Amino acid sequence: xxxxxxxxxxxxxxxxxxxxxxxxxxxxxxxxxxxxxxxxxxxxxxxxxxxxxxxxxxxxxxxxxxxxxxxxxxxxxxxxxxxxxxxxxxxxxxxxxxxxxxxxxxxxxxxxxxxxxxxxxxxxxxxxxxxxxxxxxxxxxxxxxxxxxxxxxxxxxxxxxxxxxxxxxxxxxxxxxxxxxxxxxxxxxxxxxxxxxxxxxxxxxxxxxxxxxxxxxxxxxxxxxxxxxxxxxxxxxxxxxxxxxxxxxxxxxxxxxxxxxxxxxxxxxxxxxxxxxxxxxxxxxxxxxxxxxxxxxxxxxxxxxxxxxxxxxxxxxxxxxxxxxxxxxxxxxxxxxxxxxxxxxxxxxxxxxxxxxxxxxxxxxxxxxxxxxxxxxxxxxxxxxxxxxxxxxxxxxxxxxxxxxxxxxxxxxxxxxxxxxxxxxxxxxxxxxxxxxxxxxxxxxxxxxxxxxxxxxxxxxxxxxxxxxxxxxxxxxxxxxxxxxxxxxxxxxxxxxxxxxxxxxxxxxxxxxxxxxxxxxxxxxxxxxxxxxxxxxxxxxxxxxxxxxxxxxxxxxxxxxxxxxxxxxxxxxxxxxxxxxxxxxxxxxxxxxxxxxxxxxxxxxxxxxxxxxxxxxxxxxxxxxxxxxxxxxxxxxxxxxxxxxxxxxxxxxxxxxxxxxxxxxxxxxxxxxxxxxxxxxxxxxxxxxxxxxxxxxxxxxxxxxxxxxxxxxxxxxxxxx
Amino acid sequence: xxxxxxxxxxxxxxxxxxxxxxxxxxxxxxxxxxxxxxxxxxxxxxxxxxxxxxxxxxxxxxxxxxxxxxxxxxxxxxxxxxxxxxxxxxxxxxxxxxxxxxxxxxxxxxxxxxxxxxxxxxxxxxxxxxxxxxxxxxxxxxxxxxxxxxxxxxxxxxxxxxx
Numbered sequence: 001x002x003x004x005x006x007x008x009x010x011x012x013x014x015x016x017x018x019x020x021x022x023x024x025x026x027x028x029x030x031x032x033x034x035x036x037x038x039x040x041x042x043x044x045x046x047x048x049x050x051x052x053x054x055x056x057x058x059x060x061x062x063x064x065x066x067x068x069x070x071x072x073x074x075x076x077x078x079x080x081x082x083x084x085x086x087x088x089x090x091x092x093x094x095x096x097x098x099x100x101x102x103x104x105x106x107x108x109x110x111x112x113x114x115x116x117x118x119x120x121x122x123x124x125x126x127x128x129x130x131x132x133x134x135x136x137x138x139x140x141x142x143x144x145x146x147x148x149x150x151x152x153x154x155x156x157x158x159x160x161x162x163x164x165x166x167x168x169x170x171x172x173x174x175x176x177x178x179x180x181x182x183x184x185x186x187x188x189x190x191x192x193x194x195x196x197x198x199x200x201x202x203x204x205x206x207x208x209x210x211x212x213x214x215x216x217x218x219x220x221x222x223x224x225x226x227x228x229x230x231x232x233x234x235x236x237x238x239x240x241x242x243x244x245x246x247x248x249x250x251x252x253x254x255x256x257x258x259x260x261x262x263x264x265x266x267x268x269x270x271x272x273x274x275x276x277x278x279x280x281x282x283x284x285x286x287x288x289x290x291x292x293x294x295x296x297x298x299x300x301x302x303x304x305x306x307x308x309x310x311x312x313x314x315x316x317x318x319x320x321x322x323x324x325x326x327x328x329x330x331x332x333x334x335x336x337x338x339x340x341x342x343x344x345x346x347x348x349x350x351x352x353x354x355x356x357x358x359x360x361x362x363x364x365x366x367x368x369x370x371x372x373x374x375x376x377x378x379x380x381x382x383x384x385x386x387x388x389x390x391x392x393x394x395x396x397x398x399x400x401x402x403x404x405x406x407x408x409x410x411x412x413x414x415x416x417x418x419x420x421x422x423x424x425x426x427x428x429x430x431x432x433x434x435x436x437x438x439x440x441x442x443x444x445x446x447x448x449x450x451x452x453x454x455x456x457x458x459x460x461x462x463x464x465x466x467x468x469x470x471x472x473x474x475x476x477x478x479x480x481x482x483x484x485x486x487x488x489x490x491x492x493x494x495x496x497x498x499x500x501x502x503x504x505x506x507x508x509x510x511x512x513x514x515x516x517x518x519x520x521x522x523x524x525x526x527x528x529x530x531x532x533x534x535x536x537x538x539x540x541x542x543x544x545x546x547x548x549x550x551x552x553x554x555x556x557x558x559x560x561x562x563x564x565x566x567x568x569x570x571x572x573x574x575x576x577x578x579x580x581x582x583x584x585x586x587x588x589x590x591x592x593x594x595x596x597x598x599x600x601x602x603x604x605x606x607x608x609x610x611x612x613x614x615x616x617x618x619x620x621x622x623x624x625x626x627x628x629x630x631x632x633x634x635x636x637x638x639x640x641x642x643x644x645x646x647x648x649x650x651x652x653x654x655x656x657x658x659x660x661x662x663x664x665x666x667x668x669x670x671x672x673x674x675x676x677x678x679x680x681x682x683x684x685x686x687x688x689x690x691x692x693x694x695x696x697x698x699x700x701x702x703x704x705x706x707x708x709x710x711x712x713x714x715x716x717x718x719x720x721x
Numbered sequence: 722x723x724x725x726x727x728x729x730x731x732x733x734x735x736x737x738x739x740x741x742x743x744x745x746x747x748x749x750x751x752x753x754x755x756x757x758x759x760x761x762x763x764x765x766x767x768x769x770x771x772x773x774x775x776x777x778x779x780x781x782x783x784x785x786x787x788x789x790x791x792x793x794x795x796x797x798x799x800x801x802x803x804x805x806x807x808x809x810x811x812x813x814x815x816x817x818x819x820x821x822x823x824x825x826x827x828x829x830x831x832x833x834x835x836x837x838x839x840x841x842x843x844x845x846x847x848x849x850x851x852x853x854x855x856x857x858x859x860x861x862x863x864x865x866x867x868x869x870x871x872x873x874x875x876x877x878x879x880x881x882x883x884x
């Protein structure tokens with residue numbers, strides 16, 4: 001479904017409004033889009049394959065471009081830059097349609113005062129694919145408008161004019177975009193022009209360097225943690241360490257008179273302190289004695305028991321052919337994945353300045369619109385009066401889809417009448433994360449006489465991902481009866497199997513679980529692709545051939561087959577163990593992007609060592625092949641970190657560990673020395689990139705270990721017995 | 722109390738209430754050099770790595786009193802756009818950063834390593850570069866570290882020729 005009209009709705013000419021001739025700003029171009037709800041019968045595929053079109057917020061004008069007097073273009077991005085390279089990709093798209101050079105484009109995060117607010121989020125691997133059509137159309141419209149003004153000023157027919165690097169020439173005359181825009185008050189708004197032929201593009205499709213490279217190499221203050229405001233004070237919020245704690249009372253007497261303390265704020269839902277310095281705020285926070293009411297002391301075993309197939313409510317999300325007959329001769333394997341932390345290096349932080357009738361919030365957020373609405377609601381302000389000024393994100397990974405700290409900082413700022421900066425300690429980050437939920441999977445399969453699968457059934461249980469999230473209306477989750485995040489990657493991709501079924505069980509945990517990069521994909525693919533590998537072994541078939549024989553014939557199936565073949569070929573996939581190294585194979589489809597991986601693994605001192613990973617992926621048209629490679633490399637390493645090392649525990653009602661190290665993650669020494677990426681283009685528009693490569697890595701490693709040791713590892717993190 | 726230290730070549734005297742304040746916060750909040758990052762506050766991630774007298778130090782757990790009279794170098798003083806340090810040059814050529822938050826710490830750790838081990842092996846890198854990167858840029862970082870070593874050696878050779 002996702003190949004069709006992916007954001008291809010034409011820009012409405014009526015909504016392309018222009019202001020001009022202001023100060024250093026030559027022209028402000030404005031456009032708007034309306035999100036079309038996916039129709040109901042497509043809702044199920046929504047979770048697994050939607051490449052969402054860009055979703056705007058309002059009918060009101062949205063600032064996209066400014067032409068500056070030094071002939072540069074300022075591009076206000078409604079999508080946040082969190083490392084995924086979106087700023088670079090959209091700069092390429094705008095530069096090509098505007099006929100300017102990359103160095104003439106400056107991308108900034110759109111403050112919500114521009115009106116250019118994304119009502120969804122930066123997430124789901126949708127930024128480039130969603131903006132592909134609308135952004136190029138807007139850029140092309142601006143180019144045509146500037147050429148028309150130049151034609152008037154130069155007294156030359158616009159058909160005789162050409163543009164290069166933002167300079168319009170014809171008939172022996174030249175004019176820069178800035179000169180063309182200067183003083184224009186009434187712009188002629190054209191119909192959406194035809195976009196350039198893809199072969200004409202100078203930047204799209206090429207590995208241009210990241211636009212934020214210098215800022216990130218020279219240590220510029222670009223992150224939320226680096227933001228400040230004049231006269232700013234520091235805040236801190238008291239947080240419980242036990243799961244399920246509710247606030248009873250606070251004794252603030254000791255903290256109130258501590259040095260540097262400006263005010264202690266006791267609200268119904270939090271206790272905060274504002275002080276002159278961060279250190280003083282932290283000291284005072286430690287001196288506040290809060291009484292919490294907590295649950296009984298939970299532990300990991302209790303959580304694991306809760307998180308078992310058969311508990312909660314079941315929803316069949318996929319079914320083909322006959323139901324599984326009990327008593328048939330089938331293979332069964334069970335898999336588990338643990339609670340995972342986001343562990344992004346930049347803690348959540350915010351600077352808020354609240355005045356009598358307005359608020360300004362500087363923050364690393366993936367949800368500008370939600371952050372804005374929540375702050376406005378708490379302060380009793382109109383949404384329009386709250387300006388969210390987004391910063392670069394020191395990692396997103398889904399962690400910044402929840403920003404209650406923005407509300408807390410705003411409340412503290414209002415209480416003291418000054419800007420307040422506040423951020424999480426690392427312990428708070430680990431204990432108050434919105435975790436990747438633990439999962440449990442039971443997979444059953446039966447081979448036919450030809451050694452191919454006759455029947456395949458996957459039942460799995462997960463904590464919430466999308467359920468009760470501010471991002472997805474509950475109506476959608478309820479309609480589906482399944483959590484659209486948890487089931488990501490849960491659909492069986494071997495649709496040539498005559499009988500298959502996928503059942504999702506929903507269990508609510510006593511602590512918050514949520515979006516973690518790729519959502520259910522990591523755990524679901526680990527389980528299913530491990531099981532498929534085991535069945536290939538049982539059938540005595542090559543793991544690659546076994547997969548290829550059971551994939552259907554739809555366009556997405558062909559693309560899946562192509563990445564499987566490409567990965568196997570590039571890696572010289574073999575089932576033999578050579579010099580103590582074995583290969584493991586796995587493949588997945590996420591958000592309409594198929595990806596296959598081969599992991600080359602050995603055992604060193606009874607530990608799993610990943611030497612090389614080959615990735616073949618088909619993200620459609622590659623706007624920036626280098627950044628797609630970077631995302632593949634990053635996903636491989638973040639994924640292997642999650643599947644080999646990472647695990648949160650619950651001890652005496654507390655989530656633990658609370659620091660890097662004890663929360664073990666992949667380091668330089670663990671990362672593969674070779675990551676070989678092959679990109680295929682099975683469709684002519686850009687698709688999802690930032691999450692799909694997280695799918696196969698877990699099973700690829702586990703399948704290599706199976707071939708090396710005979711051990712079928714079924715629990716994450718993978719540990720040899 | 723007053724503490725004097727040289728930061729990126731400039732002598733600074735700061736008034737500080739608590740001499741045990743981590744150097745990180747003096748650098749970030751008092752001197753407004755935001756390139757050195759806060760990650761964990763427990764010297765566990767390395768985002769706050771800077772140099773004190775040429776040694777890599779995790780400044781979130783380094784009381785400012787120990788920096789008295791010493792030379793501190795931060796990412797802002799390592800190199801700049803006109804004169805990039807070989808490590809920064811290599812980071813640019815390999816397009817290493819993703820989110821970028823941990824990168825100053827890694828670059829400072831790498832620069833300190835190259836001063837001691839001008840041509841590090843993979844094993845040297847594994848043993849010495851132990852910061853945490855969540856985006857998973859280790860693969861490009863390793864390439865960049867080897868490249869930086871070569872760039873630095875070239876630079877030194879050129880300088881010695883000029884002499």
